[in-house]
Each structure stands twice: as C-alpha cells, then as structure tokens.
Amino acid sequence: xxxxxxxxxxxxxxxxxxxxxxxxxxxxxxxxxxxxxxxxxxxxxxxxxxxxxxxxxxxxxxxxxxxxxxxxxxxxxxxxxxxxxxxxxxxxxxxxxxxxxxxxxxxxxxxxxxxxxxxxxxxxxxxxxxxxxxxxxxxxxxxxxxxxxxxxxxxxxxxxxxxxxxxxxxxxxxxxxxxxxxxxxxxxxxxxxxxxxxxxxxxxxxxxxxxxxxxxxxxxxxxxxxxxxxxxxxxxxxxxxxxxxxxxxxxxxxxxxxxxxxxxxxxxxxxxxxxxxxxxxxxxxxxxxxxxxxxxxxxxxxxxxxxxxxxxxxxxxxxxxxxxxxxxxxxxxxxxxxxxxxxxxxxxxxxxxxxxxxxxxxxxxxxxxxx
Amino acid sequence: xxxxxxxxxxxxxxxxxxxxxxxxxxxxxxxxxxxxxxxxxxxxxxxxxxxxxxxxxxxxxxxxxxxxxxxxxxxxxxxxxxxxxxxxxxxxxxxxxxxxxxxxxxxxxxxxxxxxxxxxxxxxxxxxxxxxxxxxxxxxxxxxxxxxxxxxxxxxxxxxxxxxxxxxxxxxxxxxxxxxxxxxxxxxxxxxxxxxxxxxxxxxxxxxxxxxxxxxxxxxxxxxxxxxxxxxxxxxxxxxxxxxxxxxxxxxxxxxxxxxxxxxxxxxxxxxxx
Ligand SMILES: Cc1cc2nc3c(=O)[nH]c(=O)nc-3n(C[C@H](O)[C@H](O)[C@H](O)COP(=O)(O)OP(=O)(O)OC[C@H]3O[C@@H](n4cnc5c(N)ncnc54)[C@H](O)[C@@H]3O)c2cc1C
Ligand code: SF4
Ligand code: SF4
Ligand code: FES
Numbered sequence: 001x002x003x004x005x006x007x008x009x010x011x012x013x014x015x016x017x018x019x020x021x022x023x024x025x026x027x028x029x030x031x032x033x034x035x036x037x038x039x040x041x042x043x044x045x046x047x048x049x050x051x052x053x054x055x056x057x058x059x060x061x062x063x064x065x066x067x068x069x070x071x072x073x074x075x076x077x078x079x080x081x082x083x084x085x086x087x088x089x090x091x092x093x094x095x096x097x098x099x100x101x102x103x104x105x106x107x108x109x110x111x112x113x114x115x116x117x118x119x120x121x122x123x124x125x126x127x128x129x130x131x132x133x134x135x136x137x138x139x140x141x142x143x144x145x146x147x148x149x150x151x152x153x154x155x156x157x158x159x160x161x162x163x164x165x166x167x168x169x170x171x172x173x174x175x176x177x178x179x180x181x182x183x184x185x186x187x188x189x190x191x192x193x194x195x196x197x198x199x200x201x202x203x204x205x206x207x208x209x210x211x212x213x214x215x216x217x218x219x220x221x222x223x224x225x226x227x228x229x230x231x232x233x234x235x236x237x238x239x240x241x242x243x244x245x246x247x248x249x250x251x252x253x254x255x256x257x258x259x260x261x262x263x264x265x266x267x268x269x270x271x272x273x274x275x276x277x278x279x280x281x282x283x284x285x286x287x288x289x290x291x292x293x294x295x296x297x298x299x300x301x302x303x304x305x306x307x308x309x310x311x312x313x314x315x316x317x318x319x320x321x322x323x324x325x326x327x328x329x330x331x332x333x334x335x336x337x338x339x340x341x342x343x344x345x346x347x348x349x350x351x352x353x354x355x356x357x358x359x360x361x362x363x364x365x366x367x368x369x370x371x
Numbered sequence: 372x373x374x375x376x377x378x379x380x381x382x383x384x385x386x387x388x389x390x391x392x393x394x395x396x397x398x399x400x401x402x403x404x405x406x407x408x409x410x411x412x413x414x415x416x417x418x419x420x421x422x423x424x425x426x427x428x429x430x431x432x433x434x435x436x437x438x439x440x441x442x443x444x445x446x447x448x449x450x451x452x453x454x455x456x457x458x459x460x461x462x463x464x465x466x467x468x469x470x471x472x473x474x475x476x477x478x479x480x481x482x483x484x485x486x487x488x489x490x491x492x493x494x495x496x497x498x499x500x501x502x503x504x505x506x507x508x509x510x511x512x513x514x515x516x517x518x519x520x521x522x523x524x525x526x527x528x529x530x531x532x533x534x535x536x537x538x539x540x541x542x543x544x545x546x547x548x549x550x551x552x553x554x555x556x557x558x559x560x561x562x563x564x565x566x567x568x569x570x571x572x573x574x575x576x577x578x579x580x581x582x583x584x585x586x587x588x589x590x591x592x593x594x595x596x597x598x599x600x601x602x603x604x605x606x607x608x609x610x611x612x613x614x615x616x617x618x619x620x621x622x623x624x625x626x627x628x629x630x631x632x633x634x635x636x637x638x639x640x641x642x643x644x645x
Contacts, residue, residue: 084376087422093380093463128629129614132372240643269618272376272611274423282423284376289617296619297609300449303582305608305622315621318643324624 010189011169018186019205020195027175027182030198031059031108037197038104038142041076043069053107066109067152070340072265073107073114074121077137080262081287084133084272090280105141106194110171111152112164113336115145117265119170120332124268127328142190145171149216151223155339157352160230163336165220166213176213183209230321230333233355233362238323242362250349251310258290259344260351261316266334269296291315313349320351375614378420378465379405383458384440389526393491394456395432395444401463411435412473413499414605414633418613419443420465424454428610428628430495430579431469434502444494444526470613472633474499474577474603482575482601483512487588489560489580490519493526495605495632496579500534507539514541514567518560518584522546522553541567560584561591571596579605589636602636 022030034040035057042056043066051066053073088094122138125131148156148165158164167174172191176183183205186192195202236242261267271289276282289296292312298304306312319325320334335351342350385397400406411431420426433442447456458464476499484503488496503510515534519525525544534542543563545556556563560580569592576597578588585604592602608620608627620627623643634642 085374087465089423093422093465095377095380095465097374097377125616127615129375129616130372131614131616132374133376136372268616270611270616272426272617274425276423284422284426286376286617289619291618291621299607299609300452301581318623319621322624322643324643328624 011187019210020184020186020202021205021209022182022184022200022202024181026200026202028059030195030200031062033199034106034194034197035059038106040106040108041073042108053110062108068111068156068338068340070263070343072117072263072338072340073110074117074265074268076105076107076141077118077134078121078125078268078270078288081285082133084284084286086277086281086283087274088280089276089282100136101140103140104193105137106144107141108144109146109175110143111338112145112148112167112171112174113156113158113161113338114265115143115167115170116158116161116163116332116336117338118143120266120329120334120336121268123329123332142172142194143170144173144175144191144194147174147176147216149177149220153339153343155342155350155352156337157339158337159221161333161335161337163333166217176216178209178212178216183213229359230335230355233358234321234323234326236358236362237317237321242358246357246362247310247314250313250354251308253347254292254309254313254349255347256292256294256309256312257346258292259346260341260349261290261292262288263340263344265336265338265340266320291319317351317354321355375616376467376612378418378426378467380463381466383460383462383464386458386460389444389528390524392448393444393446393524393526395442395494395526396455396458397440397442398464398466399440400466406439409441409469411441411469411498413476413502414474414495415469415471415498416495416613416632417443417466417468417470418610419445419451419455420467421451421454421458422465425451426465426467426611427451428470428613430498430605430632432494432497434498434505436502436505444491444497446491467613471628471631474633476503479575480509482510483514483570483573484510485514485516485569485574485576487516487560487576487578487580488518489578489584489588490524491526492578492580492584492605493517496577497527497530499577504537504540511573512541512570513539515543516560516563516567517542517544518546518563518580519544520547522550543567559587561587564591564595569595569597571598575601575603577603582607589639593636599637599640600635604634604636604639605632606634606639607632 040056041053043051043063044054044061045063046052051069053069086096125134172188174185269289270286272286274282274284297306325334380401381398382401383396384399387395416428416430418426419429429443432444445452447453534540545558549557576592606627610620610628611617613628615626615629
C-alpha cells in the first residue's frame with residue numbers, strides 16, 4: 001500500500017506523533033483558510049435532505065449531519081463525461097490537449113469506503129499504462145476522510161470488505177469525531193499541506209484520546225452489518241463453483257440498466273467517442289460505460305462474447321468477488337461495501353444480496369462437501 | 372505526464388486494394404523522430420484514429436524489420452473502417468502504439484512451424500511470417516495454411532503466389548466458396564490438415580482468424596496431439612482504449628489489449644468463462 005501512495009502522495013508512518021487534536025471551531029477556521037487557496041468539495045444538504053458532495057464557496061454550506069452521497073467520488077477523478085483532446089478535421093490534422101488546472105482539490109468528509117475505492121482505482125489507473133487524466137487529478141487532491149462512528153447508511157457493510165468504518169491508510173487526513181473535538185490522523189505529506197494551509201494551532205493527541213478512539217472502533221463494530229460472508233462468495237466465484245441455475249436466475253432478473261456499475265466507486269469502465277463541434281473541429285470524449293450493457297462487448301461482426309444477461313452479471317461478480325482481482329490489487333476487495341448498489345438496483349441484485357444467495361443457494365452439489 | 376490517449380499523426384503513403392472490401396495502408400509518422408522510435412514486434416497492434424469518427428484496433432501487418440514505413444490491412448466493416456477506406460494517399464490519420472504483446476519467435480528456434488490464417492486474420496500473421504522467412508534457416512519445416520471466403524477475399528495475392536513458389540515453404544490455401552476461375556481447394560481451413568503431415572512433438576502452431584475458425588483449429592491441433600503451450604492464437608475482443616483502462620476487452624482479470632492479443636492455449640485454458 002505504501003508503494004502506491006508514495007506515487008499519489010508521500011506517506012507518513014502512522015504513530016502517535018501523527019495523531020493530533022483539533023477543536024471543532026478550529027477545523028472550520030482551517031477550512032475557511034483552505035478555501036481561499038484550494039477547491040474544497042464537501043457534503044451539502046439536498047432538497048430532500050439527502051447528501052451531495054459538491055464544491056463549496058463557504059463553510060456555511062457544509063451539512064455536518066451528512067450521511068453518504070449516492071454518487072461516488074470517482075466523478076471528481078474519472079468524470080462521468082470528460083473531454084480528452086480537440087482535433088481539427090480538415091486538411092492537416094492538428095491535435096490540442098486541454099489546459100490542466102494546478103489547483104488542489106480537497107475532498108472533505110469523504111467516507112472510509114470511498115477512500116478505499118479510490119485506493120483501488122489508483123492502483124488500476126497506474127498499472128502498466130498510467131492514465132494521465134485520472135492520476136493528474138488524484139495527485140493534486142487531498143482526501144480528508146471522516147471515520148464512521150455509526151453507519152451513515154442502513155446498507156453499509158464495509159466491515160466485511162475491510163474498508164472501514166475506520167481506516168489505517170489511504171487517507172491524507174482522517175478525522176475522528178470525539179464529540180467536543182476531533183482527533184486527526186495525519187496520513188501523508190498532503191495531509192500536512194492541508195493543515196499548513198489551514199493555519200491553525202493543534203496539539204498532539206494524548207493517551208486518553210487515543211484510547212477513546214479505540215473504544216469508538218469497538219462501539220462501531222456493533223452497528224455494522226457483518227453478515228455478508230464475502231470470503232465464501234470469493235472462494236466460490238474464483239473457483240467457478242457457482243451453480244449455473246443461480247447465474248441464470250440473476251440474468252433473468254437483471255434489466256441491464258447499468259445503475260449498479262455507474263454508482264459503484266470501484267467501477268471504472270468507459271467508452272470513447274468523437275463528436276464534431278462544427279465542420280472544422282471535434283473533440284474526443286470518454287464517458288462511463290457499463291459491462292451490464294449488451295453492446296459493451298459486441299463486435300462489428302455481430303459476434304458478442306457476453307450477449308446474454310447472465311454472462312454480464314457473472315462478469316460484474318468476477319470483478320467484485322474474485323481472488324484473481326484481489327491478487328493484482330494489493331489484496332484489496334473489488335467491493336468496498338458502500339451499499340450504493342443496494343439502493344440503486346431496481347431488482348435487488350446488489351452485491352450483498354448476491355453474496356448471500358451464492359452462499360445459500362449457489363453451491364454446485366458435488367462441491368458442497370468440499371467447501 | 373505522458374498522455375496515453377493522444378495519437379501521433381501518420382501520413383498515408385500508399386494504398387493497396389487487396390479485395391473488394393479490404394485495403395492495405397502504407398503509413399509513415401509525420402514526425403521522423405516518432406517513426407524512428409516506432410519499434411514493434413510481430414503480433415502487436417495499433418489504435419487507428421479517423422478523427423471525428425473514432426478509433427479502432429488494427430494489427431500491424433508489415434515486418435518489424437521494415438523501418439521506413441509500416442502497414443495495416445483493414446476490412447471495411449463499420450463506421451471507422453469505412454471512413455478509413457475513404458482516405459487517400461497523403462491524408463493524415465492518428466496512430467497510437469505499438470500496443471499489446473507479441474508472437475513468440477526466438478523461443479521457437481529449431482521447431483517446425485505451422486501457421487494457420489483465416490480471412491482478415493492473415494495480416495497480423497504476415498508480420499510474423501515475413502521476419503521468420505528472413506531467418507528461414509533458424510526453423511525446420513515451414514507450413515502456411517490460408518482459408519478465405521472466396522477467391523477474391525484472399526488478401527496479399529502477390530505474396531501468396533510467392534509463398535506458393537517458395538521451395539522451402541509448404542503453402543496450401545482454400546476457399547469456402549469457389550468461382551469459375553478457381554482450381555484450388557474448396558472447404559474450410561481445417562480440411563487442409565489432412566493434406567499435410569504434422570509432427571506433434573516438434574511443431575509450434577500460430578493461428579489468427581474469426582473466433583469460430585480459431586475454435587475449430589485449436590480442437591484439431593489438440594486432437595493431433597500438439598501440447599497446449601505450442602498452440603499460439605490471438606483473441607479478438609471489442610476494444611476502446613487499447614491500454615488496459617476502458618475495461619471492454621477484459622476476460623476474467625486479463626485484458627486482451629495488454630495481456631494479449633496473443634495467447635497460448637495453455638493461457639487460454641486458465642481464462643475463466645465468466
Ligand atoms: C487486436 C485486434 C487486431 C485487429 N486487427 C485487425 C486487422 O488487422 N484488420 C482488420 O480489418 N480488423 C482488425 N481488427 C478488427 C477491427 O478492430 C474491427 O473490425 C473494427 O474495430 C471495427 O470498427 P468499425 O468502427 O469499423 O465498426 P463499428 O461496428 O462501427 O464499431 C464501433 C466501435 O466498436 C469497436 N469494435 C467493433 N468491432 C470490434 C472488433 N472486432 N474488435 C475490436 N473493437 C471493435 C471499435 O472500438 C469501433 O470503434 C482487429 C481487432 C483487434 C481487437
Ligand atoms: S459493489 Fe455495491 S456495495 Fe460494493 S462497492 Fe460497488 S456499489 Fe458499493
Ligand atoms: S442495477 Fe440491477 S438491474 Fe441494473 S444492471 Fe445492475 S444488476 Fe442489473
Ligand atoms: S481495450 Fe480498453 S481495456 Fe482493453
């Protein structure tokens with residue numbers, strides 16, 4: 001994990017020296033100072049009382065009782081739609097890249113699962129070929145995460161996927177709400193940059209406060225759903241030991257709407273297309289795509305290796321639940337337990353449900369004795 | 372940071388009409404430095420841009436030893452490939468690459484070589500055959516089998532004639548449907564297998580073609596007794612980025628664009644059937 005984050009931001013060893021105490025007012029003062037120098041994205045309250053992460057101009061906009069944004073923060077790095085470059089179409093071809101902003105982006109209050117989701121995506125986008133569009137934005141971002149003392153969503157299951165509610169790494173700063181004040185873990189040099197820009201005084205955390213965090217972690221354990229049994233599902237999916245009937249069942253249920261993949265913080269698939277501004281100029285753009293769409297793998301000849309819905313559900317499950325993917329991604333799970341697909345899927349084909357059904361109904365008869 | 376999605380500009384130096392729907396484009400990068408640094412290996416592909424229409428993966432069909440230009444052979448089947456066919460000599464297109472892995476060559480020294488191509492699967496194999504024939508002495512028996520739909524659908528007609536005339540190359544071809552002038556074999560490419568001798572102990576087979584052909588060829592080679600790692604095939608998948616990011620070409624945790632397009636049957640067997 002250290003290897004990766006040294007790329008995105010220099011990691012600081014976690015020890016008691018990097019745990020500080022900040023008053024609640026001081027954090028707001030820090031944010032006020034930071035806003036003058038950096039773009040700050042923070043939770044705001046939507047018209048229905050829901051949470052959105054958005055760029056804010058003033059700390060007054062922050063929704064402190066925020067829950068979880070249905071949209072994952074990947075949108076700040078892998079935009080739903082992103083222009084890659086501009087080209088001329090007539091005569092000699094001229095390609096122009098778009099100017100890159102230098103401004104730092106703070107994602108304030110990002111949840112633990114989403115931090116892990118970005119950690120996974122960081123690995124993916126920096127392996128073999130480095131995705132400049134994603135990594136450039138990630139490099140100038142600072143993740144100030146908020147540990148979850150209580151689950152912000154009914155559907156959170158990060159405990160099963162080892163991605164929360166408290167984190168050991170991945171964040172630049174992690175805030176733990178101690179009631180009257182905050183304990184802050186400084187994870188990276190970028191986290192220090194935030195504190196410097198915030199221009200506030202802080203003290204190192206004492207033993208009592210550190211002990212209180214440990215208590216909160218234990219309390220949090222009680223609240224979180226731990227019954228998704230992801231390990232068992234991973235064994236079965238990796239070994240192709242799930243009954244074909246169950247895949248068929250899933251395939252019949254899925255309406256291929258793609259919501260589960262669009263809202264998943266770990267899903268990064270995109271499509272690329274050209275469009276013309278006028279007769280002379282055009283832009284190459286990428287936008288989110290989904291392995292659940294039938295056309296995703298359809299070749300010009302008409303041949304489609306995943307023409308059937310069940311094959312596409314299998315594909316998504318393989319990405320989320322195979323040991324092979326974990327192996328190439330620092331043992332991180334392909335699902336961070338954010339629970340978004342639980343809300344999104346109109347036919348209840350969310351990952352926790354799939355995990356449960358694989359465990360209960362998915363075993364191939366002859367394999368039952370072995371597992 | 373280098374932009375992995377930004378193509379370089381290449382100029383079309385020549386166009387050869389291969390069949391009614393297939394053309395070979397001879398290309399050279401506009402920037403001589405880029406051309407000089409463009410080193411590829413047999414079996415690799417490039418992403419070809421027709422700006423305003425899109426980008427498609429196409430295998431490089433020329434020999435890696437040819438440094439001045441490089442070639443692609445393209446069948447017009449959809450929007451980008453048809454737009455490419457509209458281009459004329461002197462026009463500019465975008466190229467990203469070389470991408471993907473390559474056919475193993477040096478590892479196969481002193482082996483008997485069997486190459487099986489179908490239709491538009493011959494172009495990537497041409498980038499393998501040409502350098503191999505330059506070092507013909509390094510290999511034992513050299514057999515090329517080629518199958519096309521009709522006599523007109525045969526690409527590289529002049530080259531095929533040359534291969535046919537070569538005494539140190541065994542070359543057989545067939546068409547699915549003959550026309551009046553055709554006196555050669557008729558039938559799918561695996562019908563050629565009974566006309567040749569294959570030594571399963573000492574042969575490496577390379578194949579590229581439509582998925583259905585590849586499937587039959589692999590079955591046939593296995594039944595003859597070729598070991599899994601001596602059957603080398605390409606896999607074709609819908610591709611967008613060519614650099615392992617867009618996800619389209621994934622099979623299990625492998626990405627055909629970076630882990631392939633060349634796989635041995637030994638590798639193919641381990642790919643999960645999701
Ligand atoms: C590694 C590799 C090497 C190839 N080499 C050659 C070659 O040497 N000569 C040749 O004629 N063809 C080759 N192809 C097939 C060629 O890429 C497709 O025919 C082409 O993408 C069709 O695009 P289109 O825009 O004309 O068709 P459309 O149907 O309009 O396709 C739209 C888009 O779908 C994607 N797409 C559709 N079919 C395919 C496909 N079969 N493979 C990948 N992407 C696809 C492309 O991104 C394309 O932009 C190769 C494919 C791969 C994967
Ligand atoms: S699979 Fe569902 S629960 Fe898991 S990370 Fe994706 S959206 Fe969240
Ligand atoms: S949200 Fe549900 S119905 Fe829609 S594609 Fe995903 S699994 Fe299928
Ligand atoms: S073509 Fe985009 S991942 Fe392979």
